[in-house]
Amino acid sequence: MKAAVYWGCVIPTIQYGYEMSIRAVMPRLGIELVDLDNVSCCGTPVQSVNMFAALYLAARNLAIAEKTGLSDLLLPCNGCYLSISQAKHFLSHDEKLKEEINSSLKEENLRYEGSIKIWHTINLLHDFVKEEKVREAMRHPLKGLKLAVHYGCHILRPSTHDTVDDAENPRKMDELIEWLGAKTTAYPEKLDCCGYMLLLSHPDAAFTFTGLKLKAVQDWGADALVVSCPSCQMMFDMRQKSAAATIGAKLSIPALYYTQLLGIAMGIETEKLGLHLNRSPIDELLRKAGLTSTTASP
Amino acid sequence: MPIKARVAIPISMSITDLTTTKKPDLALRLKILAKIGEQKPYNCFQCIRCTSGCPSMKMLELKPHEIVNLARLGFIEELITSGIVWTCATCLKCKERCPQAVAPVDLIFALRNLAVEKEAKVPESFLHSLSAILETGFIQKPQNTVTRKLEKVNREKLGLPVFCETDEKFKAAFFKVLEQSQEE
Numbered sequence: 001m002k003a004a005v006y007w008g009c010v011i012p013t014i015q016y017g018y019e020m021s022i023r024a025v026m027p028r029l030g031i032e033l034v035d036l037d038n039v040s041c042c043g044t045p046v047q048s049v050n051m052f053a054a055l056y057l058a059a060r061n062l063a064i065a066e067k068t069g070l071s072d073l074l075l076p077c078n079g080c081y082l083s084i085s086q087a088k089h090f091l092s093h094d095e096k097l098k099e100e101i102n103s104s105l106k107e108e109n110l111r112y113e114g115s116i117k118i119w120h121t122i123n124l125l126h127d128f129v130k131e132e133k134v135r136e137a138m139r140h141p142l143k144g145l146k147l148a149v150h151y152g153c154h155i156l157r158p159s160t161h162d163t164v165d166d167a168e169n170p171r172k173m174d175e176l177i178e179w180l181g182a183k184t185t186a187y188p189e190k191l192d193c194c195g196y197m198l199l200l201s202h203p204d205a206a207f208t209f210t211g212l213k214l215k216a217v218q219d220w221g222a223d224a225l226v227v228s229c230p231s232c233q234m235m236f237d238m239r240q241k242s243a244a245a246t247i248g249a250k251l252s253i254p255a256l257y258y259t260q261l262l263g264i265a266m267g268i269e270t271e272k273l274g275l276h277l278n279r280s281p282i283d284e285l286l287r288k289a290g291l292t293s294t295t296a297s298p
Numbered sequence: 299m300p301i302k303a304r305v306a307i308p309i310s311m312s313i314t315d316l317t318t319t320k321k322p323d324l325a326l327r328l329k330i331l332a333k334i335g336e337q338k339p340y341n342c343f344q345c346i347r348c349t350s351g352c353p354s355m356k357m358l359e360l361k362p363h364e365i366v367n368l369a370r371l372g373f374i375e376e377l378i379t380s381g382i383v384w385t386c387a388t389c390l391k392c393k394e395r396c397p398q399a400v401a402p403v404d405l406i407f408a409l410r411n412l413a414v415e416k417e418a419k420v421p422e423s424f425l426h427s428l429s430a431i432l433e434t435g436f437i438q439k440p441q442n443t444v445t446r447k448l449e450k451v452n453r454e455k456l457g458l459p460v461f462c463e464t465d466e467k468f469k470a471a472f473f474k475v476l477e478q479s480q481e482e
Contacts, residue, residue, distance in 0.1 A: 009436045014443060016456050023458075040435035040464045040472075045427040048410040049420075051333070052479040053472070057431075060468075082390075104478070107471035157390035158401070167394050193353045193389040200423040201384040205357040209387065274456065276445040283446075 001128065003072040003119065004065045005033045008042050008080040008230075015230035017274030021259035022076055022121065024272050028137055029129045033074065039064055042080035043087065058087030059101045063110040076121045078229035081164070082154035084118060089161045120155050121259060122228050123164045126172040134179045139267030141181030142289050147261075148185050148222035149173045150213070150236070152229030153193055173228060173258060180265040189216040194232040204246060210235040211247035214255075224254040224285045226261055233257060237280045254278070254285040264289065322372030326412075330374055333408040334401070339370040341398040348392035348402050358385035362392045362402035369405055378413040384421055415480065432472060435464025 011018050026033055039061045043054035062084060065073045075081045091098040092114050102111055125134065151173060155164040165172045168191070174184040195209025214236060217225050227233040235243065236255035244251035256278055263273040264286070275282055286292065331338065346363050354360035360382060368377055377383060386406045393401040413420050427437050440461045442452050453461060 009438060012453070012458075012461055013436065013438050013440045016443065016451075016453065016458060019458060020456060035459065035462065037462055038465050038468070039462060040468055041431045041437060045424075045437050046431065047407055048424050049414050049428050050476060050479055051407060051411055053475050056472070056475045104471065104475050107474065108467050153389040153391075157394040159394060191391075193387050195353075195387060197388045198354070198358075198385070200427075201421040202358060205354070205385075206387075208357055209353060276447070277443065277451070277456075279446060 001030065001072060002032045002034060002070060003074045003124075004036055004068050004070045004116070005074045005076070006036055006039055006042070006061055006065060006080060006084075008075070008077040009045075010079070010230040010234065011077055015233060017260060017277045018076060018230050018233065018257050020272065020274035021257055021263050024268050025259050025263050025266060028266060028268075029125070029133055031074075031124070031129070034068060034070060036061075036064055036068070042075075042077070043083040044079040047083070054083060055087050055090060055097070056101055056104055058083045059091060059112040060105060060108075060110060062087065062114075062116060063105055063112040066113055066116050067110070071115070071117060072119060073116045074119050074121070074124060077231070078120070078152040078154040079231055081118070081120045082161075085161045085163070088114060088118065118162065120164045120228070122151075122155065122172055122176070125258075125262070126176055131175075131179050134176065134262070138180060138265045140265055140289075140291070142177075142261070142265050143181045145182035145223050145285075145289055146185055146221065147177055147182050148187055148217040148220065148225050149177065149190065150194070150225055150227045150229075150232055151191075152227070152232045153191075155228070156191075173226065176258060177226060177261070180262065182261075185220055185222050187216060187220045187222075189213055192216075194229075194235045196231040196235050199235075206235070207239065207243045207246035210239060211243035211249060211251065214240060214243060214251050214253050215247065215249050218251060218253045222253070223288055224256060224261075226258050227255055228258050237278050240280050252281055252284075254282050255280045256282060256285070264291065320373065320376055323374055324372050326374035327369065327372040330369055330405070330408050330412060333411065334404050339366045339400055339405060342366045342370070342396075342400045343398065345397065347395050347397065348400075351391045351395055353389055353391075354385045354387050360385040362386075362406070365409070366400055366402050366405060369409070374409070374412065377409050378416060378418045381419045383409045383413065384419075432469060432476075435468055 041057055043057035046054040151170050157167045159167040177184050192213045195206035198206035260273045344363055348362040349355050383406050393403045430437050440453050
């Protein structure tokens with residue numbers, strides 16, 4: 001499949017590990033990625049300020065993606081996925097709104113049709129690439145690892161939109177991990193929010209959300225937390241120390257993207273997966289998986 | 299009339315205290331209802347399922363069912379000046395679980411939009427994001443970062459392609475969109 005990819009703000013400006021691991025694993029699984037030119041913010045940061053402007057931004061990026069003529073668009077970030085799936089939902093149910101947005105888009109000679117299909121990393125791997133291909137690409141099964149999964153709110157809800165998995169009992173990421181030979185742990189805090197969206201207005205509360213979830217993952221004995229959203233990963237990985245200080249606990253739990261984990265299992269060098277950028281104790285996880293941190297070749 | 303409204307608020311709480319000396323504002327109520335489409339707060343029967351699953355309830359005392367109730371009574375001004383609407387983490391569980399399809403989170407977003415419009419209490423950083431997007435198309439430019447071994451890196455060093463820039467035409471178009479939506 002040849003798919004357009006829209007990276008958003010968070011991934012290409014700071015969460016480089018996600019971008020690197022996606023660029024490393026996707027072509028090996030038959031997904032050719034086409035970067036988009038002249039795109040802008042997805043609209044999520046503007047929703048609180050001006051919902052119409054947020055819809056405009058989402059539709060603008062969709063219109064640019066549609067212009068490529070490709071029929072599939074990958075949105076690796078959960079925030080972008082929500083904003084863009086929401087815009088698709090609203091604009092397909094409201095002809096008048098669609099025309100209003102399109103008349104604003106005309107300024108840049110763009111037009112939103114609603115023709116492109118959107119994917120998130122998780123359902124693209126689970127529903128399109130599928131089990132057989134993922135297993136085939138594996139060089140280094142992750143036997144013996146017990147992992148906790150964090151989906152991130154914005155690809156699961158609201159189920160009235162085109163979401164990635166079941167809103168209350170998501171399983172796709174769990175299955176993706178099981179295909180790699182590792183086990184996932186069912187823990188009560190699985191659907192708890194990371195707190196990222198409160199970072200702007202209530203940072204202490206945000207870090208308490210993050211800390212309590214990490215503490216739970218640690219207490220249930222997971223070897224790592226596997227994440228699919230750059231904002232969540234920023235909290236769990238980059239800000240793990242702030243979270244620990246906020247809740248007054250010792251936290252030492254590796255947090256990584258599913259695509260990084262997949263890359264490890266595929267035998268890709270850890271530096272190509274951006275694993276040297278994770279701040280959480282990844283080396284410990286690699287040791288448990290029987291790997292060293294520089295190279296993952298079997 | 300305000301007395302009737304006071305009696306109708308079923309649960310005592312800090313934000314309700316704000317409303318006891320105020321009159322409901324029916325015009326503002328209509329304005330908010332127009333912003334949230336089909337998910338009308340009238341349908342709410344205060345089952346409190348939203349609040350029982352709300353992560354911000356534990357930490358910041360956000361009670362989505364009370365927001366819905368206050369909005370349908372017309373205490374809009376009080377809601378947007380209290381700052382309570384900025385405690386939502388937008389996890390969307392309330393929208394998912396409401397048996398009446400009311401979507402408290404959509405109402406919270408509509409109230410935030412109105413707070414911005416009326417220049418009420420808005421956390422500054424939300425407005426900073428907007429001006430960054432107006433300026434560059436994104437909330438931020440690519441940042442320098444460090445590896446676990448404290449080696450400085452950037453996109454180029456990591457072998458990533460050049461970050462796509464948004465062209466000048468976008469800024470003018472986006473500015474026009476912001477102006478238009480404020481007029482409506």
